[in-house]
Amino acid sequence: MRPGDAIARARPRVIAALAAQLRDLELCEDAFAEAAESYLAKSVTAERPEAWLFTAAKRKALDAMRRNSAQAKIAQDAALVSDMADIIKLPEAIPDERLRLIFICCHPAIALEARTALALKVICGLPVAEIARVFVTSEPAMFQRITRAKSKIKQAGIAFELPHRRLWAERLEAVLLTLELAYTVAYQDAAAERDNGLSQEVERLATMLVELLPHEPEALGLAAMVVLARSREDARVDGEGTMVPLSEQDTALWDMRAIERARAWLDQAAFLGASGPYQVMAAIQLTHARRAYDGSADWGAIVRLYDALMAMRPGPVIALNRAMALAKTSGAEAGFAALEKVDADRLENLRPYHAARARLLAELGRADEARGAYEAALSLDPPSAERLFLERRLAELT
């Protein structure tokens, strides 16, 4: 593993473990950044980068706290837990800390729009620019929002403990949204070259959430959705590194055990009798997965599921996906008409929108316009697997 990857992988666990002891997110992030710099600067690679980074970051954080008299008392307490003991109990102690930290970031005393952003920054280590893109806002505005949230956690004395079970419900929505957005970011690249283990991390957290809340249908739905999307990881890129769209993937490459696991979770959710958007999204993924058994996908069912999703959580991206499914059942013309009705202003910066338009325009024989749409998608900085795919489609236009 390259040192940069090791750092990215260790980040969420180490930050979570540090924050649990030191109760200051800003400080923990700064200390981790410093520790990462030292890690990159030294010549030998540590056998367990996570433990090395934790110890180094904690030492740096404690030094910083001692310089600040107000925090000296906490620093003293934290220092009592010796570094050696921290290393020994590291692997088991940490997984819980991450989920705990998500629950803390998703505290209802923090403004709704800041909760998820904060969690994405602190736990998933997403750069602020990326988070700003997900929320369709500017980087400085997002930076300010996150800084304000961190400061409130520190100043207002928000507890650094996993809240009592009866308080989980009011935080769950933001927790689920955090995992969904983290996954969206991780999943947008077929070859996972920008991913840094994020999708694996999201799967782990979503699974942990299901273990924690086995009777929460939407937690089951989210976990099923994530696992289903990941079940296709090996089929998303061909031998030349080009992205393969879902409907053209070789189902022999899908992970059938993962699909079965997701199906069981969705069954469990259905028994609980409260539907919700994550269950519907998972059901859409499961309908796609059925191609591995039936040989063809039931696009009519997919359109109906998108209709249900639009009723629960209307949004331009869902409308876009619905239009593409409609093109499969009712023809490219109907699909294109539905796509043209979607608010294009909100989709202008999204590659899938231009790629979808291009696809339908090509099917309708409007090659010049299709070419323009492919070029628009290519101008939005696609990862290499998607770029190769778009270029191939562009070359196929006649």
Add this chain to the structure above:
Amino acid sequence: MQYMLLINEDESIYEGEEGAKRMEATLAGHMALAQAWTEKGISFSGERLKPGNTATTIKWDGGNHALHDGPFAETHEELGGFYIIDVDTLDEAIEWAKQIPVPGKGAVEVRPVWPMEG
């Protein structure tokens, strides 16, 4: 950590005969809360304030001031009282704040008190 719980309420619901009964129930709620804090060993203080129409506000603007007859905030919900409680976390403070009786429209603001040192 100390938290101030600022109670803002629509005073009009305590008017009239019905209102007097409501006030009795509200006061009983406050008594119960004070008792719960005492039993749990949570140190607290607090006061009930006279109605907003008894307030006088000194308004400052760049070194100049003017007296204003009435409360600072021009809202239907007036600051009617406050507590300061000493608990470990915001969550505990919120849990207690939720138990403050507010029979009509209103809001309870929970604010950490600036600590003496630091």
